[in-house]
Amino acid sequence: MAPTAAGSLALHASAAVLLVLAAVPQAAANQDGDALTAFRKGLGDPGGGLASWDPNLVNPCTWFRVTCDNDNRVTGLELENLNLSGRLAPELAQLDQLKYMEITLNNIEGPIPPEFGNLKNLISLDLYNNSISGPIPPSLGKLKSLKFMRMDHNRLTGPIPNEIVELSNLAVLDLSNNDLCGTIPTSGPFEHFPPSSFANNPRLRYPELDGVGVYDDDTGC
Numbered sequence: 090m091a092p093t094a095a096g097s098l099a100l101h102a103s104a105a106v107l108l109v110l111a112a113v114p115q116a117a118a119n120q121d122g123d124a125l126t127a128f129r130k131g132l133g134d135p136g137g138g139l140a141s142w143d144p145n146l147v148n149p150c151t152w153f154r155v156t157c158d159n160d161n162r163v164t165g166l167e168l169e170n171l172n173l174s175g176r177l178a179p180e181l182a183q184l185d186q187l188k189y190m191e192i193t194l195n196n197i198e199g200p201i202p203p204e205f206g207n208l209k210n211l212i213s214l215d216l217y218n219n220s221i222s223g224p225i226p227p228s229l230g231k232l233k234s235l236k237f238m239r240m241d242h243n244r245l246t247g248p249i250p251n252e253i254v255e256l257s258n259l260a261v262l263d264l265s266n267n268d269l270c271g272t273i274p275t276s277g278p279f280e281h282f283p284p285s286s287f288a289n290n291p292r293l294r295y296p297e298l299d300g301v302g303v304y305d306d307d308t309g310c
């Protein structure tokens with residue numbers, strides 16, 4: 090009896106290992122699809138632009154306006170001008186290979202999730218021409234790969250967080266046409282951004298030089 094029981098146990102154990110091994114790649118492949126599906130559930134899509142987003146597919150790489158790399162990980166999201174409404178889902182931060190987030194010219198509202206600071210491969214964060222509100226999360230200062238940040242024509246409020254000054258690769262910034270307040274940073278990449286990057290934020294101002302040539306950076310907002 091004993092040898093049979095042990096043999097049966099071993100068989101069960103190896104079957105369990107096989108099941109686990111079989112399950113792992115699929116779980117990894119679905120991580121990006123699950124994140125996008127969570128985002129889509131909160132969206133209004135009157136034009137049916139996201140009709141091809143079938144959560145039953147093994148990965149989202151054939152979905153409309155989704156780009157993947159050779160490992161079937163999502164690197165690009167290009168949702169421009171689709172009349173999408175609803176909110177940016179924190180789950181989008183699970184797309185850890187994402188380089189290009191282009192969610193522009195829609196009717197997206199609500200805040201930018203602070204979790205977006207975890208998108209460590211992001212090169213482009215383009216959210217312009219929506220109705221996005223609330224503050225710019227200081228966590229975006231963690232996006233060390235970021236080159237383009239265009240969030241103009243929204244309803245962003247609060248100050249420009251000092252953390253953003255740490256984005257040494259940031260080449261293009263557009264925060265114009267929002268309701269930001271306080272003082273525009275002047276160091277790091279901010280040495281090079283033109284005034285048009287900040288235009289039409291009535292409560293935003295450049296720091297003033299005091300009598301001895303020192304910037305007064307009291308934000309007062």
Ligand SMILES: *[C@@H]1O[C@H](CO)[C@@H](O)[C@H](O)[C@H]1NC(C)=O
Pocket residue numbers: 135136137138170171172
């Ligand atoms: C967006 O909505 C406008 C006005 O309702 C309509 O004319 C246009 O075709 C829509 N575009 C898309 C991509 O659904």
Ligand SMILES: *[C@@H]1O[C@H](CO)[C@@H](O)[C@H](O)[C@H]1NC(C)=O
Pocket residue numbers: 194218242
């Ligand atoms: C964004 O919206 C503004 C105001 O409605 C408009 O003037 C501008 O052309 C839009 N930007 C783009 C790229 O369409």
